[in-house]
Amino acid sequence: MSDKVFIKSADDLELVKDAFLKRLHNYKYRVLVCSGGGCVSANCHAVKNALLQAIKDNGIEDQVLVSETGCIGTCNLGPVMAVMPEEVFYTKLTPADIPAIVKSHLVDGNICQENTYYDIALQKRVSRLKDIEFFKNQVKIALRNCGSIDYSSIEEYIANDGYMAAAKALGEMTRQQVIEEVTNSGLRGRGGAGFPTGIKWKAGYEADGDEKYIVCNADEGDPGAFMDRSIIEGDPHSIIEGLMIGAYAIGAKKGFAYIRAEYPLAIERFNAALAQAREMGILGENIFSSGFNFDIEVRIGAGAFVCGEETALMASVEGGRGEPRQKPPFPFQKGLLGKPTIINNVETLANIPPIIFKGSQWYAGFGTEKSKGTKVFALAGDINNTGLVEVPIGMPLRDIVYGIGGGIPGGREYKAAQIGGPSGGCIPKEHLDTPVDYDSLTKLGAIMGSGGLIIMDEDKCMVDVAKYFMDFVQNESCGKCIPCRLGTKRMKQILEKITDGKGTPEDIDELEAIARDVTATALCGLGQTASNPILSTLRSFRNEYEEHVTDKKCATGKCKELVSYRVLAEICKKCGLCAKNCPATAITGSKEEPYEIDESKCIKCGICLEKCPFEAISTN
Amino acid sequence: MNIELDASKCCCAQEKDEQKYKRFDSVISGYKDKEGNLIQILHYAQGIFGCISPELQEYIAEKTGIPVSKVHGVVTFYAHFSTEPKGEHIIKVCMGTACFVLGAKDIVDALSDKLGIGVGETTKDGKYTLEVTRCIGACGLAPVMTIDDVVYQQVDKKKVEQILNNEEVKEHE
Ligand SMILES: Cc1cc2nc3c(=O)[nH]c(=O)nc-3n(C[C@H](O)[C@H](O)[C@H](O)COP(=O)(O)O)c2cc1C
Ligand code: FES
Numbered sequence: 001m002s003d004k005v006f007i008k009s010a011d012d013l014e015l016v017k018d019a020f021l022k023r024l025h026n027y028k029y030r031v032l033v034c035s036g037g038g039c040v041s042a043n044c045h046a047v048k049n050a051l052l053q054a055i056k057d058n059g060i061e062d063q064v065l066v067s068e069t070g071c072i073g074t075c076n077l078g079p080v081m082a083v084m085p086e087e088v089f090y091t092k093l094t095p096a097d098i099p100a101i102v103k104s105h106l107v108d109g110n111i112c113q114e115n116t117y118y119d120i121a122l123q124k125r126v127s128r129l130k131d132i133e134f135f136k137n138q139v140k141i142a143l144r145n146c147g148s149i150d151y152s153s154i155e156e157y158i159a160n161d162g163y164m165a166a167a168k169a170l171g172e173m174t175r176q177q178v179i180e181e182v183t184n185s186g187l188r189g190r191g192g193a194g195f196p197t198g199i200k201w202k203a204g205y206e207a208d209g210d211e212k213y214i215v216c217n218a219d220e221g222d223p224g225a226f227m228d229r230s231i232i233e234g235d236p237h238s239i240i241e242g243l244m245i246g247a248y249a250i251g252a253k254k255g256f257a258y259i260r261a262e263y264p265l266a267i268e269r270f271n272a273a274l275a276q277a278r279e280m281g282i283l284g285e286n287i288f289s290s291g292f293n294f295d296i297e298v299r300i301g302a303g304a305f306v307c308g309e310e311t312a313l314m315a316s317v318e319g320g321r322g323e324p325r326q327k328p329p330f331p332f333q334k335g336l337l338g339k340p341t342i343i344n345n346v347e348t349l350a351n352i353p354p355i356i357f358k359g360s361q362w363y364a365g366f367g368t369e370k371s372k373g374t375k376v377f378a379l380a381g382d383i384n385n386t387g388l389v390e391v392p393i394g395m396p397l398r399d400i401v402y403g404i405g406g407g408i409p410g411g412r413e414y415k416a417a418q419i420g421g422p423s424g425g426c427i428p429k430e431h432l433d434t435p436v437d438y439d440s441l442t443k444l445g446a447i448m449g450s451g452g453l454i455i456m457d458e459d460k461c462m463v464d465v466a467k468y469f470m471d472f473v474q475n476e477s478c479g480k481c482i483p484c485r486l487g488t489k490r491m492k493q494i495l496e497k498i499t500d501g502k503g504t505p506e507d508i509d510e511l512e513a514i515a516r517d518v519t520a521t522a523l524c525g526l527g528q529t530a531s532n533p534i535l536s537t538l539r540s541f542r543n544e545y546e547e548h549v550t551d552k553k554c555a556t557g558k559c560k561e562l563v564s565y566r567v568l569a570e571i572c573k574k575c576g577l578c579a580k581n582c583p584a585t586a587i588t589g590s591k592e593e594p595y596e597i598d599e600s601k602c603i604k605c606g607i608c609l610e611k612c613p614f615e616a617i618s619t620n
Numbered sequence: 621m622n623i624e625l626d627a628s629k630c631c632c633a634q635e636k637d638e639q640k641y642k643r644f645d646s647v648i649s650g651y652k653d654k655e656g657n658l659i660q661i662l663h664y665a666q667g668i669f670g671c672i673s674p675e676l677q678e679y680i681a682e683k684t685g686i687p688v689s690k691v692h693g694v695v696t697f698y699a700h701f702s703t704e705p706k707g708e709h710i711i712k713v714c715m716g717t718a719c720f721v722l723g724a725k726d727i728v729d730a731l732s733d734k735l736g737i738g739v740g741e742t743t744k745d746g747k748y749t750l751e752v753t754r755c756i757g758a759c760g761l762a763p764v765m766t767i768d769d770v771v772y773q774q775v776d777k778k779k780v781e782q783i784l785n786n787e788e789v790k791e792h793e
Pocket of ligand 2: 223224225714715716717718719754755757759762764
């Protein structure tokens with residue numbers, strides 16, 4: 001039998017909280033080993049096992065509590081761990097590092113400096129979390145528990161005021177009051193469209209029907225983003241609580257969580273959390289003795305980007321092909337199984353409990369006039385500190401890139417940030433000081449999107465990037481409507497033509513015209529936003545497109561067909577390695593004759609460039 | 621009932637067809653709402669049998685009472701389901717934005733070259749299937765590739781060679 005208590009009221013939650021804190025108090029140290037996606041890939045489990053072993057070897061099991069926690073955020077430094085209460089942050093660990101750290105820090109009380117966090121920009125070690133630039137300017141609301149609690153412990157979630165918001169909503173607030181609180185907080189949907197959550201809930205509340213549904217959209221379609229996954233994996237209970245509060249507000253008894261099949265770990269941890277909540281009576285019947293019944297079912301996606309779109313998502317939850325349909329009727333009118341349905345994104349839901357618990361005024365204190373609160377970003381690409389960050393909305397992009405992100409590696413120049421994934425756009429250097437909020441980004445032809453933030457340095461070709469996204473959406477277009485099915489295909493063909501060096505200036509005009517037509521006529525959000533990467537790169541980097549078609553040049557060398565290789569006679573030492581390795585025998589020369597590349601034979605494989613020990617091969 | 625991905629792990633090699641069908645039957649009968657759970661049922665099918673062949677689609681249709689046209693429509697709509705068997709090991713290259721920006725295309729080319737197959741294809745000896753996938757959430761370690769469950773980080777052309785060589789060695793152990 002399990003030792004879980006059955007929760008009937010907010011007071012019961014307090015008891016669980018006290019008991020947990022008391023237990024934690026018995027330990028001298030708490031070690032939090034990051035088990036986020038990045039660290040799991042870097043084999044954090046081996047580090048954890050080494051840790052447990054070393055603790056045992058030193059006989060300090062009763063002094064140190066080791067727990068796995070969700071993504072701490074510094075994904076390129078994994079495996080990482082934090083030693084509490086001192087907040088000492090160890091990075092790039094290997095199992096071999098562990099015995100020394102345990103002995104020195106956990107036994108003797110001396111921090112192992114050489115394994116602590118190294119700040120690339122400052123070029124020095126900074127050992128404590130609170131002093132690290134990467135963390136200092138973040139405000140963690142949706143990620144409040146990610147990286148600071150044991151994701152698998154419902155008790156620890158409760159000890160951090162978890163489920164208190166649900167108890168408060170169900171016990172003390174009317175449904176209208178809950179909706180009002182969410183409306184006043186100014187929270188806007190974090191799934192991409194930015195629709196005010198309170199207004200959506202109100203529509204759900206007012207919709208007629210004795211059966212309604214609430215759905216968590218965890219399809220996380222943006223191909224370079226992992227915020228939602230990290231929240232579910234690192235703090236699954238926050239999503240259960242968010243769904244529960246939403247269900248109460250709109251009058252639903254059943255919720256669904258639609259999670260992508262590519263996230264088995266998220267599915268596993270969410271299911272485990274559901275089981276715990278049921279066991280403690282937090283899901284089920286008569287929750288908190290309020291008479292309210294609610295439970296959640298997990299549905300797993302099967303690899304279709306369009307299923308992130310809400311009408312397609314519902315079709316998929318119902319077990320069919322995930323094809324979108326015309327709106328209206330909107331899901332709140334006619335959703336799952338024809339019943340009123342409210343769909344919210346993972347991050348949106350994670351924000352709900354603190355809003356209810358601490359109040360809308362508190363939440364609205366973060367952010368800008370029109371965009372309240374915080375936003376989580378998956379920061380990646382050409383940036384020193386990649387990882388998961390949460391910042392107040394409205395923070396200038398420069399502060400994210402150069403402050404939190406620590407700048408561009410290798411001292412190279414920033415070229416653009418791609419924000420919003422396949423529906424988003426690029427922000428060029430001139431706009432680095434733009435505040436990152438819904439309206440400012442829209443003005444620049446980008447979108448806030450779900451939170452993918454990819455930084456690109458000067459070596460990236462923007463036409464190539466546009467082609468990448470077009471390739472993605474063309475692949476993912478469900479084919480139901482003609483503008484999207486044919487338009488994306490044609491746009492991709494034109495982009496291929498341009499990057500292959502066969503483009504003409506008219507192609508650019510045609511590309512732009514099709515892009516606008518598809519935006520105006522496609523059935524669902526996928527097609528309507530599919531052109532954004534093209535339109536936004538055309539807007540900021542039109543010269544690059546022109547260079548490709550008129551000069552037949554790709555300044556960055558990314559478009560292979562446009563690169564021409566040349567031997568720099570002044571540098572060439574006539575070693576002959578290039579000629580020896582050239583698979584097309586396009587290079588001739590000898591000890592006496594200077595080496596030369598025959599352009600007509602060259603297949604642009606780049607092997608000569610790779611093999612030359614003297615950097616005597618130049619491109620373009 | 622929620623799907624337990626583990627329970628659907630492919631054991632093709634060790635299991636006889638009969639056992640597979642038996643295992644699969646018990647899955648199907650576990651779902652009361654068969655239509656709404658078609659995708660979950662298909663996840664099991666793919667897991668147990670390795671792919672969802674036309675015969676299996678007919679079998680599912682018969683067992684669930686869902687028209688075979690619908691079963692087929694759903695199977696072919698989703699990238700996760702495959703109608704043809706895959707190789708023993710699945711190599712996936714992340715083509716998420718972060719990995720793309722940091723050179724995932726070169727990895728695909730290198731693998732393609734080495735294995736002599738294109739994306740979506742399986743080597744003649746049935747050993748490897750090469751696929752591309754979307755962000756696997758390891759963007760901080762980009763570019764990444766996976767072989768079955770193992771993630772390889774910051775991969776480049778050279779590393780591809782090493783990784784494949786190591787695989788060969790493992791095979792012969
Ligand atoms: C093509 C397409 C893909 C989408 N993918 C996602 C997704 O992966 N996750 C998500 O939460 N919303 C996605 N959305 C937005 C949803 O349709 C919907 O607006 C959102 O889930 C609503 O939740 P929110 O109001 O909390 O943001 C997508 C929309 C489109 C058009
Ligand atoms: S883009 Fe490859 S892991 Fe995220």
